[in-house]
Structure formats: structure tokens, C-alpha cells
Amino acid sequence: MSFPVEPYDDEWPKIQRAYDRLEKEFEFTPFSETTRRQFESAAHNEMGKAGFVIHIAWTEILDDGTPTGIYSPQLQFTGRVDKESQTDHDRIRHNVVTGLADGQAGYVREDGSKHEEPRKKQIS
Secondary structure, three states: OOOOOOOHHHHHHHHHHHHHHHHHHOOOOOOOOHHHHHHHHHHHHHHHHOEEEEEEEEEEEOOOOEEEEEEEEEEEEEEEEEOOOOOOHHHHHHHHHOOOOOOOEEEOOOOOEEEOOOOOOOOO
């Protein structure tokens, strides 16, 4: 899995749910030529619901250097369904303050230290 498009921290649960649905549907399915197309269609639909455009790279599984005709998929996120022209810094700030980014809610100061309260400005 590669990410030329970096998901926001609050998007990871949607991505995980999409992976879980794909895994449940194709868990014991060996990927031959015919089942690859079915997986590609389902993967594009599920990741599209999560808000991402994907490309699927297929690698053939070898048995002691001998091709088996069975493939393994690798999903590459190439874009978003709703295009962004720039990074949403307010969304990133919200994810850090609420703890979605690293599991620790709080504010990050200029020196890199974390605090539970925002810096208060003193007006004199």
C-alpha cells in the first residue's frame, strides 16, 4: 500500500473499514485472471466510498521461481474523489488537538512541547 496522496488522520478509520469489507469478501479467494477483475471493481467502489481514487498493482506469486497464476494485489492511493487544491491546515490542527493524530489530545507549542491548554496571550 502506498500513499502519493497522504490521508488525514480522521480518514484512516474509513480506509480501515473499506479494507475490512474487501478482506471479508475476498479472504479465501485466490486471485486468478477472472477474480482479479471482480476484486478491482469492489476495491475501486469501497475506496471511492472512503473518498480515494486508487490504482491496483498485481504481483504474481511464484513457487520456487515457477509462476502459479495466482496474484497478490497492492493498492496505491493516487488521488481523492473530492479534489483538494491545498492542504487543510485547520483539519490537521483539529486532529492534533483532539488526539486523532497520535492518540494524545493537546496543543503543540513552538518548542515542540505538548500542553492540554492553548497558550494564553496576555494583553497589557
